[in-house]
Each structure stands twice: as C-alpha cells, then as structure tokens.
Amino acid sequence: MIGIPAIRKEGRAKVLGRARYTDDKTFRCLLYGATVRSTVPRGILKAIRFGEGIPWKEFTIVTAQDIPGENRVAAIVKDQPFLVEVGGMINHAEEPVLLLAHPDRYLLEKARRAVILEVEELPAILDIQSSLDRAQIIGGNENIFKELRIEKGDPASVWARAAHIIEGAYRTGAQEHLYIEPNGMLAIVAHGDHEDQVTVCGSLQCPYYIQKALMNLFGLPADKVRIVQMETGGAFGGKEDYPSLIAGHAALLAWKSGKPVKLIYDREEDMAATTKRHPSRTRMKTAFDEAGHLLALDIDFILDAGAYATLSSVVLSRGAIHAAGVYRCSNTHIHARAVATNTPPSGAFRGFGAPQSLFALERHLDVCAAQLGLDPAELRRKNFLKIGDTMATGQVIQEKLDLAGLMDRTLQEIGYTEKRRSFAVINATDEPIKRGVGISVFMHGCGFTGSGETYLASVAGIEGLADGRVAVLAASTEIGQGKDTVFSQIASEALNIPMELVEVAQADTKVVPDSGPTVASRSTMVVGRLVEDAAYAFKQALIQQGFLEEPYTPELFREAVRRSHARFGTVKCYTQYHKPPHIEWDDQTYRGDAYPTFSWGCYAAEVAVDTVTFEVKVEDFVAIQEVGRVINPVLAAGQIEGGVAQGIGWALWESVEWKGGRMVNNQMTNYIIPTSVDLPRIRVAFLENPHPAGPGGAKGLGELPMDGPAPAVLNALQNALGNLRLDEVPMTPERLLECMEVACG
C-alpha cells in the first residue's frame, strides 16, 4: 500500500458536501459568540462601557474577571492573556478584551460594535528596528523573546585572508495563511457537582495543545477537558496556537451561559486577529576564496514575534538552524533574535522560520555569484554538503546525499543553460518583456527541532474493532494534507490488509493518545512510524495470542480481530517515541543533531517581467525533491504544488498592509493570493532515497515546498533584469519599480 496513489480517504464526503465542519454543527438553545477587541496597538484598558440601544441583560458577557483558572494561555511561556483585564495592558490591536454571546447573531454583531473600550493609549513599537532601538520596552527581556547563537569555527579569523567578502541584508513580510475555512469553535460545558466538564469541537491542528490551555484556564484536570477536531478546511500552521485562545473564549461563554456556544470568525476577523508568518530581517556577511569556496558565514537573523512569545522561540530555532543552508562552511556564526512588537502575535506557518532564513541565504548566493563572476549553479556546486560534512550545529551528514545530482536534474528539467543563454540575447533588445531563470537549493528538517520529539514522547496506537477492522489511534489531524489516507496506507502495509479494513479515529482527546501536534513535517515520518510500529505490535499480539497465523488472507485477519475483540473487549496496541541512540542535541549550546534527518530540494523558476507595468509572471516552475520514500505520489505532489503556489504568492503578491498596527487589507479582495491564471504549471518530481527513521522509508515533506520558491523566483528576476537589489519579498510591482529606479540612479 506504500507508494500507491490511494484515493483520499475523506475526499468523497468533502466532494459530496457531507463532511461536517464546525459551523455545520448545531444545537437547540445555541448561542453565538463574539469577541470585542482593542483597536489600538498599545495602552492601558481603563474601563469597559456598554453603549445604548442594546438589551444587554439578554447577553452573556465574559470579562477577564470571570475566568475561573489562570488568565494566561498555557504555551511555551505563559505571557498571553485570554482577555485583557481592566487596568491591564493592551499589547496589540485586535487583542481580545470581552466576550459576548446571544441567540441572535445579528443583534450580537450590533452589540459587539456598541461596547466602548476606554483606553489610555501608549506609544507603540511596530517594527523590528524600533523594537531593537528600545524606544519602549514592551515585552520579553528588553524586547527580546528569544536569542540564540550557533557557533562553528571562527569567522573573525577569516575576514582578513578572504579573497572576497560580500554582505547583504534581506527582508520578508508577514504572510496570512488563508486556509479556506476560517477559525471556529463550538463549546459545551456541563456543570458538575464537583467539577465541570468542558467539551470543545472545532477547526484545529493540535487537540492536546488546546486541552492543556483549557485545563489551565479552568483549573481542571485532563479528563474534564475534551477536545474534538471537526473536519478542518486547511490550517498551514494557522490553527496551531491561536485556536487555544478561541477554544478558551467559546468555553468561557458556554461555561457562563450554561448553553452551547459557537464562536466562528468571519474572514475579516480571522485575517485581522489571528497569527501570520513572522516578518524577518537577515544580514549576511560571507567570505569566499579566489575559486568561490565559502570560507565564512556570519548571519544576523531577526524575527518580528509580535506582542507575545507564543511559538516564536521555536520558530526562531528552526529559522536559525536552516540559515546556513545546504553548504559546507567551517566558520559559521548565526545570531538569532525574536523581538517584540505591538502587532498581533506572529505564529506558526508552513516552514516555521526556515523560509525566511533560506530566502536570505539563497538570494544572497546569487548576489555573491554575480560579484564573483560565477554562474549561480556553479557557485552552489562548489559548496554543497556531502556525506561526512558537518552542518552549522555540528550535525554530521550520515546519509547518502547528492545535491549536485538533485540540482542537475532541476537544471535539465527547466533548461537552465539554454534559457539563460537565449534570454540574455532577447533581453538585450528593446522588447518590453524580460525573461530570466533562477534556482534555489534547500533543505527542511523533519520533525521537531533538537530534543523536541524527545520531550513530546508521542504515542500512537492501533485498535481492533468489533467488526474485524482496525482503527488508527493518533491525535494527528486531517487538515487537508491527506493524513488519514497516509496513515491508512502505513497501517495496511504493516498489517498486510487492504486499506478498507483500516479506519482512522477522529482526533478526539477522549479517544486518541497524545501523538503530538500536527506540525513540523512530522506526521508522516514521526507519527507514521509510531503507527507502523503499533501495527506490527498489534499483528504480533494477534499471533502470540493464537488468533492469527502467517501467512493470512484479509478475511482471516478480520476474523482474528473479531475473535480477539469478542474475547477481550478492547484490543489496543500503543507505541511511544524514543530518541534513537545516535541522535544527540544540546539545547543550551545549539550543538548536535538538530533533526533526525532532512528533506532536500532544488527548485527552478522561469519568470517574465513586463517592464511596462512591472508585473511578474512565473512562466515555468520545476520542483524536484528528495523526501525519502513517497507514500502516496498524488498527495505528495499535491503538497508540493500547494506549497509552491503559497511560496510564489509570498514572493510576489502577499503583502500584509499595516496601519497603526492593524491589518487593513484583511479581505480576500485586497490580500492578493495567486489564482490559477497567476501560476505556471508546477512540474514536480521526487528522487527517492528511503530513510530508516520513517515508515516505509518516508521523510517529511509538508513544509519543504514553502522554502524554495521565493528565492528561486527572485533569483530569476535578477537574471531577467540584471543586478538589482532584489532583497525583499513580496516583490510587488510597486517594489520592483522602486528597485529598478534605484538601479538606474
């Protein structure tokens, strides 16, 4: 079953409109919830007043004072309140202050607008530089949430003897996830004699993160907080941490009203209030010898974390570790900081810091190649990591790695050499359309960074069902990526039964064990491996207990499961993640094996720039990657195509427009993602190299395709237009015009 293009397990229900999303679920006596938010980026909340013309006594109203447990979201650092209390600090615009619920959703909206927040406004910090300048200290440690250094060798010893020293600074903007289904939660609280029972169903990625947050919010034990994932219309990291807040809000309203409460964000609220990709600024200083070998790499990497710590420390880690890319370099210093600003907290987004730092490096290398008089592909070829080389953290490349082969395949597919030659001729004429081709080479670490997986100690299982089928028990969520299908393929392969005999249990904390969050390109490789191991253990158990003998037919297997179930009631096998013995990581020094393994990619983009309008069209795109063994080629290609589309969007159009710390283009009309006519055909290929860590040899691939497109597209632009300072994404037509004017003096 591994390697076949199995049909998406939940696809039929989605296509027929039978899939049940959060907003499809309804109850009698249902209340609708709404969130009153701050409109200023920073200030002291002095008072909350209720305007005229609203029957306030009909409303359930929740303020910070009502919170039964701790008014802090239980995350890595507990710094973010569920609701700002009167007298407390507002740290960003759109920060939740008060909750309302009412059976009439139209009246509710009217009421939301009638709440008046009296705020003593304070000066706000709205960008990275102001945060570093410390005009105001607004959070973290002197505006720094996390600072880390990765040190290998000594760049300072190299500068004096290097043939070439090349510097550059690169910036990336915030990016909105724009999952098709906005955030939403439905909460029910049963009041008990001793303890309440809180149940929340919703659109989410990480049920156990929410459970932990709600236990802290209500002061309840785990068995009193149940989180159930409904069908979820996309997430991309955007439903990783913020849903804890929404679930908490819905639950508070349900708890206070004693009725079910549905809290669904509309698109505008979702875009304005929820997390975005961290904006970044990266300064690179590189030294090369005469021949173009990389001698030293000094990187200053800064992320704009927004107002609270949330996941920024780990986003920063991943970004910093990926900052040195796929190149051998004996002297590398990486200084990374996540800084506080009074903007809505930045959060997880496909790639998790790596697209930002890889954009800087891969863009910088093309700038270097131009200065060194080398072809960008040849400069890379001279410096690729090979087996036995060490990465910036000291991690030794243990597996077969052929980056030159990967790159050559991409160059050949796109027609790199011929195109660069012929475009140079045509571009020299007065034709208004200029064309170029560019590449990027990159990697993405699979699973949690460093000791993350060890701390998580994830569990997954297989359960035998009364009818002889089996169920996969894992908290991994189906968010459109195909997890249900892939897990079924893995389990059916291990059990040697058809996929129809494998069911995947709904991600419900009452039913499935904590297999960690659905993030970090970890579901297939890490949790999938647990599923595979649990399936083997389940089969062994059936054999040892005498229910099954090998070889067996699917019917005999089914019969064995039926009989074991009849005999024992429940039959479940669980496996837990244990750190492989050869992997070592030191959280303090950032030395060691940052990831159990990496997926590798080389992407190429061909662009056409209209010099009349400065519009850029990506006309061809080749995405070739090595992701271990591919479990489902159709789903895998879909992941790559979607990631590339998202990456091209980030590179060219997706610009979050801020005004006073608020997103002002929070509509799909004005936040520009590419449509099908804005995108080229995306040509995807996988080079397979099975890896022992993953199920059937699979590695992670969900985030990889976000890392490569932006630098490839901008490198292609450089090829089309000459050496402009194309150091920022999104490179909108407006910015491109500015860059071209700067270049023309």
Added chain:
Amino acid sequence: MRGYVPGCEVKVPVTLAEALDVLAAEPGGWRPMAGGTDLMVLFNAGRMPAGRFLDLSRIEELRGIWEDETTLRFGALTTFSEMRDCPSVHRHLPNLVKSARATGALAIQNRGTLGGNIANASPAADTPPSLLAYGAELELVSLRGRRTVAYDAFHQGYKQMDLAVDELVAGIRVPKPQGLGFHFYRKVGTRQAQAISKLCLAAYARIEGGLIAEFRVGLGSLAPAPVRARRAEAMILGKPLTALQVTAAREALMADICPIDDIRSTVHYRRVVTANVFQQMLEELAHA
C-alpha cells in the same frame, strides 16, 4: 455577516413605473440595487448600514441589448456576461468585452450590471473607461421624464453624479465606431483575474487619411471618478499617425490624473505605469 439584516427592508418592483413611483414618493429613502455585487460586499463587511433597498433586478424594461445603424443600446441591467456573449458588442466595442471579462469572477459577471457599474460610481470600475473612450451617453429616467447626458459629464467627483435622487440610469447608448478604428484596453490589476484595478486605460481612435480624426482615452483608478484624459487627447487629436508627439502627450497625461496611495498601489506606481501603458498604446496606434 456584519450587516444588521433585520434592519433591512427590500422592495421589488416589477415595472419601471413602479420603481420610479417609489423613488418619487420618498426621494432618497430607497437605495436602488441592481446586481448587488458591490452593495452586498459592503453590507456583509458591516461597512454599509442596514436600510431600505429598491431591488431593480426584476424590471424587464431595463434589460436587453438593442442595435441600429449607428448605436448599440444597453438596458441598465445588462450583465457583464451578456456583454461578453453578444456578437455585436464583440464586433463594434471590443474594449467593452475586455472590460466585462476583466470584472470580478464569473459569478459576479453573471450578476453585476452595466448600469450598476456606472451608478455605483467606483473610480476603479472596469467598464467606465471603455464607455468614456467610446463616447457613451446615458439615458436617465424619473417620473419627471427622460433625459440624456454625455457619460463624460456624468461623474462629477468621488461618488458625485449628475443623477437626481428620484432618477435611475435606464440605458447606455454607445455610438458604433465607424471607419478605420483603433481599440486599446489595458487593466493593470492586483493579479491576473478576480482583481480590482490599480489603473485602467481604454482608448479609441478613428483614423482618417493618416490622421487621428477621433481620439478618446478613458481612465480608471486614477482620479476620484472615471475620467477622460482630455489634455493628453488634445495632444494627439488631428495629428498624423506618423508624427505622434509621444513624450509631450505623456507629460500632458500626468496633468489629467490625480492618483492616490491606497491598499492596492501607490501614487508613484500609478503615474509611472499609466504613462508607460499610454505610451505603449500610442506606439500600437502609430503602427495601426
């Protein structure tokens, strides 16, 4: 939905007379609505208060495309899709087809109307530049009677129109271009489809004996309302095709526009790109 639905009242007249009666009885009391593709977006976003709407969509008299020797006449409720589907529009008014095709998504094109696109008075609407370039006229109607106004005199400022509170746009008359014509339409949007324009330029020229005998340029997203590029037109009109004063006309065009910085683009980009597109148009015209 952020608009307060219970606060809305909708009247659905089925004849023009009925609609005009309502407007005359309570001038300004009812907001005319055709396809609703602009109003409903605003209402959904809570940017338009609940109120009283006069739904014109059932009035058959306002539908249809007619044609005689010299003119194409569009009922105000003609949809973008109907314009795209009409062979006469393709033959005589290619810019109007392009602008209908450039508007919104197919669903919007099925629902949105030419009259609505005019009376909504958005400076960024896609059909007005084409109508300006073709020298369209509007038929306005009220209980007081019918009158005709030149479309280029209709928009008077941001959302300001030569349209009384009891009047409706009933139809749009566009003269059929005669002789040797040159048609040019370019919308520069935020992306290739389903986009609002950053700028839009439509041009029509009639060429007679090697001279530019007729020349109009309509502009979108470059002023508080759709406007004609009168200064630039004056530099070109009457000149021989072989001696178009491109640089001077480009400069004159800059005095015809007053773009703004907004969430879609910048003043600088709009000025530079408008000039570039205009020049590209003149170069094509010179080779026509």
